[in-house]
Amino acid sequence: xxxxxxxxxxxxxxxxxxxxxxxxxxxxxxxxxxxxxxxxxxxxxxxxxxxxxxxxxxxxxxxxxxxxxxxxxxxxxxxxxxxxxxxxxxxxxxxxxxxxxxxxxxxxxxxxxxxxxxxxxxxxxxxxxxxxxxxxxxxxxxxxxxxxxxxxxxxxxxxxxxxxxxxxxxxxxxxxxxxxxxxxxxxxxxxxxxxxxxxxxxxxxxxxxxxxxxxxxxxxxxxxxxxxxxxxxxxxxxxxxxxxxxxxxxxxxxxxxxxxxxxxxxxxxxxxxxxxxxxxxxxxxxxxxxx
Amino acid sequence: xxxxxxxxxxxxxxxxxxxxxxxxxxxxxxxxxxxxxxxxxxxxxxxxxxxxxxxxxxxxxxxxxxxxxxxxxxxxxxxxxxxxxxxxxxxxxxxxxxxxxxxxxxxxxxxxxxxxxxxxxxxxxxxxxxxxxxxxxxxxxxxxxxxxxxxxxxxxxxxxxxxxxxxxxxxxxxxxxxxxxxxxxxxxxxxxxxxxxxxxxxxxxxxxxxxxxxxxxxxxxxxxxxxxxxxxxxxxxxxxxxxxxxxxxxxxxxxxxxxxxxxxxxxxxxxxxxxxxxxxxxxxxxxxxxxxxxxxxxxxxxxxxxxxxxxxxx
Numbered sequence: 001x002x003x004x005x006x007x008x009x010x011x012x013x014x015x016x017x018x019x020x021x022x023x024x025x026x027x028x029x030x031x032x033x034x035x036x037x038x039x040x041x042x043x044x045x046x047x048x049x050x051x052x053x054x055x056x057x058x059x060x061x062x063x064x065x066x067x068x069x070x071x072x073x074x075x076x077x078x079x080x081x082x083x084x085x086x087x088x089x090x091x092x093x094x095x096x097x098x099x100x101x102x103x104x105x106x107x108x109x110x111x112x113x114x115x116x117x118x119x120x121x122x123x124x125x126x127x128x129x130x131x132x133x134x135x136x137x138x139x140x141x142x143x144x145x146x147x148x149x150x151x152x153x154x155x156x157x158x159x160x161x162x163x164x165x166x167x168x169x170x171x172x173x174x175x176x177x178x179x180x181x182x183x184x185x186x187x188x189x190x191x192x193x194x195x196x197x198x199x200x201x202x203x204x205x206x207x208x209x210x211x212x213x214x215x216x217x218x219x220x221x222x223x224x225x226x227x228x229x230x231x232x233x234x235x236x237x238x239x240x241x242x243x244x245x246x247x248x249x250x251x252x253x254x255x256x257x258x259x260x261x262x263x264x265x266x267x268x269x270x271x272x273x274x275x276x277x278x279x280x281x282x283x284x285x286x287x288x289x290x291x
Numbered sequence: 292x293x294x295x296x297x298x299x300x301x302x303x304x305x306x307x308x309x310x311x312x313x314x315x316x317x318x319x320x321x322x323x324x325x326x327x328x329x330x331x332x333x334x335x336x337x338x339x340x341x342x343x344x345x346x347x348x349x350x351x352x353x354x355x356x357x358x359x360x361x362x363x364x365x366x367x368x369x370x371x372x373x374x375x376x377x378x379x380x381x382x383x384x385x386x387x388x389x390x391x392x393x394x395x396x397x398x399x400x401x402x403x404x405x406x407x408x409x410x411x412x413x414x415x416x417x418x419x420x421x422x423x424x425x426x427x428x429x430x431x432x433x434x435x436x437x438x439x440x441x442x443x444x445x446x447x448x449x450x451x452x453x454x455x456x457x458x459x460x461x462x463x464x465x466x467x468x469x470x471x472x473x474x475x476x477x478x479x480x481x482x483x484x485x486x487x488x489x490x491x492x493x494x495x496x497x498x499x500x501x502x503x504x505x506x507x508x509x510x511x512x513x514x515x516x517x518x519x520x521x522x523x524x525x526x527x528x529x530x531x532x533x534x535x536x537x538x539x540x541x542x543x544x545x546x547x548x549x550x551x552x553x554x555x556x557x558x559x560x561x562x563x564x565x566x567x568x569x570x571x572x573x574x575x576x577x578x579x580x581x582x583x584x585x586x587x588x589x590x591x592x593x594x595x596x597x598x599x600x601x602x603x604x605x
Contacts, residue, residue, distance in 0.1 A: 025425075128306045132583065135542040136560065136576050140314070143564045143572045220434040224546065227436060228561060247440055247550065250448055257444055261437050268432040276428065 026277045032270025033212075040090030043083035050080070078259045081237040085260075088238045089267070092153060093218040097211055099157035104164025105207070109195055111165065112172025112203075122165070130162035138225055147230045156221050160214050167210060171203035209282060213275035216268035223264055239264050295595055303588045310580050314573065315359055316352075368577065369570035378574035381559060386578055389555040393544045395471055396478030397533065404483040405529065408490025409517055412525075415495060423487060430484030435543035439477035439550040446473060456552035474547035478540065489532060493525040527594055534590020537583045 020026055039046070071077055111122040138155045145151055175181065176199065184194050219239075225231035226240025227247070234241065239260050246256030362369075368378035407427075411420040446453045453473050497503060498521055506516050545557030552558075556575055563571040 124302070124306065124309070128310055130538075132310070133538040133541040133545070133579055135545045135557075136579050139560050139564045140572055140576050143567060143569060216432055224434065224436050227546075228549065230564065243437070243440060247443075250440075250444055254444055254449070257440050261441065264437060265433055268434065269429060272428060272432040 020277065020281050023277065025273055029270045029273035029277060032266055033274055036086060036267050036270065037090065039083055039086040041087075043086045046083060078242070078256065081242060082239070082259055082263050084237045085239045085242065086263070088232055088236050089219045089222060092149065092156070092222045092232065093215050096153045096156035096160070096218050096222075097214060099153065100161040100214075101164055101207060101211065103157065104161045105168050105200070105204070107161070108165040108168025108203075109172055109199065112169040113176055113191070113195055113199065119169070123169075126162040126165050129158060130166075132159075134159040134221060135224070138221070138230070142225075142230050147225075147233060149232045149236075152222055152225055152231050155225075156218050159221070160217060163210060163214070164207060167206055168203055171206070172199055175199055175202050205282065209275055209278045212271050212278055216271045219264065219267055292595065296592055299588055299591050299595075303584045307581060307584050311360075311363070311577060312356065314576060314580075315356055363577075368574035371568060371571050373566060373568060378570050381571060382574050382578045385554065385556045385559045385575070386582065388553070389541070389544050389548065389557065390582070392471065392474055392547065392553070392555065393478065393537075393540045395475040396544070396547075397482060397536070397540060398479075399475060400479035400482030401486060401533075403479075404486030405490050405526070407483070407487040409494060409522060409525075411487065411491045412494035412498065413513060413517055415491075420491075424491075427484035427487045431481050431488070433481060435477055435481055436546035436550060438480045439474065439543075439547050442473050442477050443550060470551075470553070474544075474551045474553060477547050477550075478543045481543070482536070482540075485532075486529060489529055490525055493528050494521055497521045497524045523597075527598055530590050530594050530597075534587045534593075537586040541579060541583070 021030075107122055107126070111119045111126075134155065137159065138152075141151055141155055181194060181198060184198055222231055223238065223240035223243065226238040227244045229241075229244060231240055232238050242260035243257055243264075246253075246258075246260050249256060366379055368382065370377055371381065407423055411423045414420045454470050494517070498517070503516060503521055506520060507513075541556070544555070545560065547553070548555040548557035549561055556579065560572060560575050562568070563575065
């Protein structure tokens with residue numbers, strides 16, 4: 001039995017980049033991710049029909065040359081709505097990931113660099129959030145505050161934040177006792193500056209892997225909440241809302257759920273694969289747990 | 292062991308109290324008058340005042356918190372604003388149904404995922420391992436509510452093999468099992484991939500350890516080493532994960548219930564959200580927190596019972 005290749009014998013990072021792009025799986029993943037971003041920004045302008053254009057003579061249409069993915073119960077073109085839905089998914093994921101990464105980094109640095117009691121307290125708090133069923137949190141928040149894009153982003157940010165905080169904390173704990181930190185401290189450099197200038201750049205790398213693995217989670221949560229009618233409010237054409245339309249009309253036409261689900265599945269698959277490959281290249285020892 | 296159990300128990304209690312307090316405080320700062328929402332726009336100020344006194348809303352927050360905790364300890368979660376049923380009855384009725392669904396879903400996933408993980412670890416980097424790996428990732432990245440919808444589309448609507456809605460006739464066990472198949476399939480689907488990846492990763496680590504190499508040197512067959520010695524160690528992180536998994540599992544169970552129209556926590560919670568029924572929502576959320584903390588606790592204690600290193604660590 002071959003012994004697993006240890007980290008020290010692996011080639012340098014720069015040498016591994018061409019190897020990274022040789023893998024067909026990686027290319028596939030990159031294409032999906034690129035398409036997602038591209039359509040998120042420009043999809044609306046490429047759509048053949050207006051997302052609100054009704055055509056009552058062509059309801060429940062099967063895919064055809066005029067309507068590539070068929071039409072829905074109001075005769076709206078499904079393909080255009082899928083394209084426009086990419087924008088919603090992209091917006092929510094950028095906002096939510098941005099919020100959760102920044103909060104996670106701050107809390108993780110505090111827990112890792114701060115005093116022991118603060119670390120214990122924060123870990124207790126983060127662990128409770130981490131494993132709490134997100135859907136119950138979302139439902140509770142929506143009962144209290146009503147549904148809006150802000151609430152969706154907030155719920156997603158809160159539920160994904162602990163993973164970042166944990167990751168940053170673990171690396172900070174291992175870095176904080178290194179000699180260069182000790183040297184910085186002996187030169188009377190302030191704690192804030194040590195954390196920002198010397199610790200942060202050394203612990204931030206794996207965050208990018210996690211972001212790639214978390215974007216699918218965010219998109220799924222948004223779609224799931226919209227599916228329940230509690231996500232981004234209409235008329236924004238979220239994939240989740242299309243799935244809900246398709247679900248209620250599932251006995252009339254299968255095309256709506258297929259058209260709403262495939263982009264969701266492809267996007268999640270693309271980002272997950274990219275994250276896995278990135279991890280293999282950058283940090284093979286990183287273990288990511290996900291709720 | 293007992294000290295460890297006691298510590299873990301204390302932690303679990305602390306998490307419960309902490310989350311309940313946070314939840315309560317969030318509910319306290321909500322904008323709007325809960326009595327106005329509960330009674331509707333046509334209520335007179337006198338009626339609102341009466342309800343306000345009955346709900347104890349006029350008092351300061353710490354008194355309310357005290358009342359809340361003391362009634363919680365007596366098992367009183369308040370009453371449904373619309374039907375006046377005690378919330379605890381609703382919880383007792385719905386929670387077991389959701390738990391059965393979640394456990395069945397996880398059960399089939401574990402029964403398939405763990406052996407798949409072992410198999411891929413033994414056949415590492417061979418073609419079949421790679422195929423299992425690709426399928427596992429595809430399974431992980433399919434959102435569970437999407438699996439549920441597609442399962443509904445394929446097996447219930449198109450092929451008409453299995454029933455699409457409901458939980459089956461009460462009392463008719465066979466019918467209930469038939470109704471359980473699709474939702475449980477949808478819930479477990481992603482977990483098959485998850486567990487197989489996790490077991491494969493830990494198994495590969497364990498198979499490199501010296502005591503395994505030692506048994507290999509004795510000429511024991513590879514399947515015996517894997518099943519008898521390595522699996523025992525490799526399964527530990529899986530148990531921890533399963534304890535933590537409850538949150539994600541419950542989320543997918545909620546969706547499966549809504550999509551397959553089964554009575555349970557999911558349906559009740561969604562109905563509570565749509566009617567702004569705070570006490571029911573609060574009661575359901577609290578009970579899920581409680582069950583979740585229990586699951587984590589049980590998983591932790593189980594791992595400690597199996598692994599002496601952890602017991603002594605704390």
